[in-house]
Amino acid sequence: MVWKRTISAKILEKVKSAPVKVEDKVIFMANINGTLYAIDGACTHARCIIHILDEQNLTVRCPCHQALFDLKTGKMLEPPFVAPDAPKEKLGLKTYQIRDNNGWIEVDV
Numbered sequence: 001m002v003w004k005r006t007i008s009a010k011i012l013e014k015v016k017s018a019p020v021k022v023e024d025k026v027i028f029m030a031n032i033n034g035t036l037y038a039i040d041g042a043c044t045h046a047r048c049i050i051h052i053l054d055e056q057n058l059t060v061r062c063p064c065h066q067a068l069f070d071l072k073t074g075k076m077l078e079p080p081f082v083a084p085d086a087p088k089e090k091l092g093l094k095t096y097q098i099r100d101n102n103g104w105i106e107v108d109v
Helices: 009-015
Strands: 003-008 017-022 025-032 035-040 052-054 059-061 068-070 076-078 098-101 104-108
Touching: 003 009, 003 017, 003 025, 003 098, 009 017, 009 025, 009 104, 025 104, 035 098
Parallel strands: none
Antiparallel strands: 003 104, 017 025, 025 035, 052 059, 059 068, 068 076, 098 104
């Protein structure tokens, strides 16, 4: 495991979610009622940065073409509207372990 410090836990708690650059990648992080989530932050379709969070359904949507992903598993739930026949089972996002370590959000890259 290689844990990388990212942002303040208080900031993530306040803003609920944020795409954060970690080394050479963007990771989308969320704090939903104290539970932390981390998935790839670039959509598998056109590499747009995902950031439209639905807290109730634990999903995140890509702003470019509206692909929808499960925040817990990274699974694509809806393909981009420009590619309705895209193979959803092959276009999910990687998930990461995430933790609060002494007030800092760390992610295992």
